[in-house]
Amino acid sequence: MKRSFLLLYVLLVHAFYGALCSVGGSLHCEYSNLASLHRPHSVSITEFGAVGDGVTLNTKAFQNALFYPNSFSDKGGAKLFVPAGQWLTGSFDLISHLTLWLDSGATILGSTSSENWPVVDPLPSYGRGRELPGRRHRSLIYGQNLTDVVITGENGTIDGQGSVWWDWFRNGELNYTRPHLVELMNSTGLIISNLTFLNSPFWNIHPVYCRDVVVKNLTILAPLESPNTDGVDPDSSTNVCIEDCYIVTGDDLVSIKSGWDEYGISYARPSSKIKINRLTGQTTSSSGIAIGSEMSGGVSEIYIKDLHLFNSNTGIRIKTSPGRGGYVRNVHILNEAR
Ligand SMILES: *[C@@H]1O[C@H](CO)[C@@H](O)[C@H](O)[C@H]1NC(C)=O
Ligand SMILES: *[C@@H]1O[C@H](CO)[C@@H](O)[C@H](O)[C@H]1NC(C)=O
Ligand SMILES: *[C@@H]1O[C@H](CO)[C@@H](O)[C@H](O)[C@H]1NC(C)=O
Numbered sequence: 001m002k003r004s005f006l007l008l009y010v011l012l013v014h015a016f017y018g019a020l021c022s023v024g025g026s027l028h029c030e031y032s033n034l035a036s037l038h039r040p041h042s043v044s045i046t047e048f049g050a051v052g053d054g055v056t057l058n059t060k061a062f063q064n065a066l067f068y069p070n071s072f073s074d075k076g077g078a079k080l081f082v083p084a085g086q087w088l089t090g091s092f093d094l095i096s097h098l099t100l101w102l103d104s105g106a107t108i109l110g111s112t113s114s115e116n117w118p119v120v121d122p123l124p125s126y127g128r129g130r131e132l133p134g135r136r137h138r139s140l141i142y143g144q145n146l147t148d149v150v151i152t153g154e155n156g157t158i159d160g161q162g163s164v165w166w167d168w169f170r171n172g173e174l175n176y177t178r179p180h181l182v183e184l185m186n187s188t189g190l191i192i193s194n195l196t197f198l199n200s201p202f203w204n205i206h207p208v209y210c211r212d213v214v215v216k217n218l219t220i221l222a223p224l225e226s227p228n229t230d231g232v233d234p235d236s237s238t239n240v241c242i243e244d245c246y247i248v249t250g251d252d253l254v255s256i257k258s259g260w261d262e263y264g265i266s267y268a269r270p271s272s273k274i275k276i277n278r279l280t281g282q283t284t285s286s287s288g289i290a291i292g293s294e295m296s297g298g299v300s301e302i303y304i305k306d307l308h309l310f311n312s313n314t315g316i317r318i319k320t321s322p323g324r325g326g327y328v329r330n331v332h333i334l335n336e337a338r
């Protein structure tokens with residue numbers, strides 16, 4: 001009995017590492033831009049008139065501050081330093097070769113007025129807003145067509161103050177699909193690490209059409225009953241590594257996606273080479289790791305290692321729907337820490 005268990009274990013481990021090697025990977029996150037954790041230039045948000053009193057709206061300060069490091073893009077990039085304080089803001093746009101640094105005690109607070117979250121087109125692989133036909137609110141921290149972006153710090157916090165959005169959703173008062181906390185689109189070389197995410201209006205972290213993404217050492221929290229507050233949703237993205245995260249939310253902790261129905265099928269952008277290592281957390285309504293339900297572009301090469309869930313609904317769930325198309329292939333699951 002014991003021996004056959006051991007044999008099975010050895011076979012599983014062998015299959016796991018074998019499959020991992022065949023895609024040319026290691027078990028841990030590999031960084032395409034690790035050197036970017038140390039930027040040669042730095043500027044503070046306070047130099048742009050930002051006020052960290054939790055009341056002053058700092059959208060313009062963030063946007064102006066993010067224009068400035070542009071001049072360092074060919075000189076190793078720059079760091080935008082956010083010191084301790086409560087920095088209220090609407091949605092703002094990142095640039096390439098940037099580190100957004102949230103110091104210890106720094107909180108970026110999402111505005112509770114929907115007009116501070118501009119409305120943008122639906123994603124081509126979804127064809128319409130996820131919740132309502134038509135457009136959608138842009139994420140609090142947004143980026144498109146970027147390379148080499150780091151969002152990190154000393155356990156600073158990004159707080160979406162999502163309860164107003166959850167109420168609008170429950171009362172049918174939304175005009176557009178709810179926004180994520182961080183969405184990076186068509187971007188490469190991304191690191192999101194060493195921070196806390198709280199109370200996202202919708203999903204927390206959404207890399208879509210991205211490549212080479214590391215999400216490491218995050219705490220992501222939202223009430224267990226909050227609607228659709230997924231932790232990390234790699235969507236039509238390749239080479240994404242999620243490691244050492246603690247996630248307790250109202251929906252899937254990690255959800256791997258690749259577009260929706262006919263739009264996802266025709267956009268045909270799969271998610272592949274997704275590693276999830278040492279994920280700990282709780283979800284009473286959903287799954288530790290979900291694949292789908294939007295997986296119309298296909299999902300493959302998934303490596304899940306050391307998933308620790310407590311008082312949760314489902315461990316790992318592969319979700320599809322009739323007519324959704326796509327495929328789910330080569331999902332490897334291993335528990336090494338016993
Ligand atoms: C993605 O970003 C690259 C580099 O910035 C750009 O050349 C390309 O047109 C973008 N593609 C889409 C579909 O946005
Ligand atoms: C990203 O690239 C696409 C395709 O080239 C372009 O349509 C879009 O405006 C670009 N977005 C930004 C913010 O530069
Ligand atoms: C995780 O992040 C915290 C700050 O949020 C930091 O103190 C700690 O050293 C980090 N751990 C690792 C392994 O990087």
Ligand SMILES: *[C@@H]1O[C@H](CO)[C@@H](O)[C@H](O)[C@H]1NC(C)=O
Nearest residue numbers: 154155156157195196219221
């Ligand atoms: C970071 O802050 C969160 C929220 O305050 C806390 O739960 C977590 O333990 C902290 N992490 C570290 C490494 O200090």
Ligand SMILES: *[C@@H]1O[C@H](CO)[C@@H](O)[C@H](O)[C@H]1NC(C)=O
Nearest residue numbers: 113114115168173174175176
């Ligand atoms: C929806 O639109 C109405 C009419 O413009 C507006 O009064 C309301 O505040 C909007 N709701 C949200 C959640 O933005």
Ligand SMILES: *[C@@H]1O[C@H](CO)[C@@H](O)[C@H](O)[C@H]1NC(C)=O
Nearest residue numbers: 037152153191193194216217
């Ligand atoms: C996280 O923080 C630790 C402790 O400060 C640091 O050593 C590490 O490089 C950071 N990791 C990332 C990926 O930001």
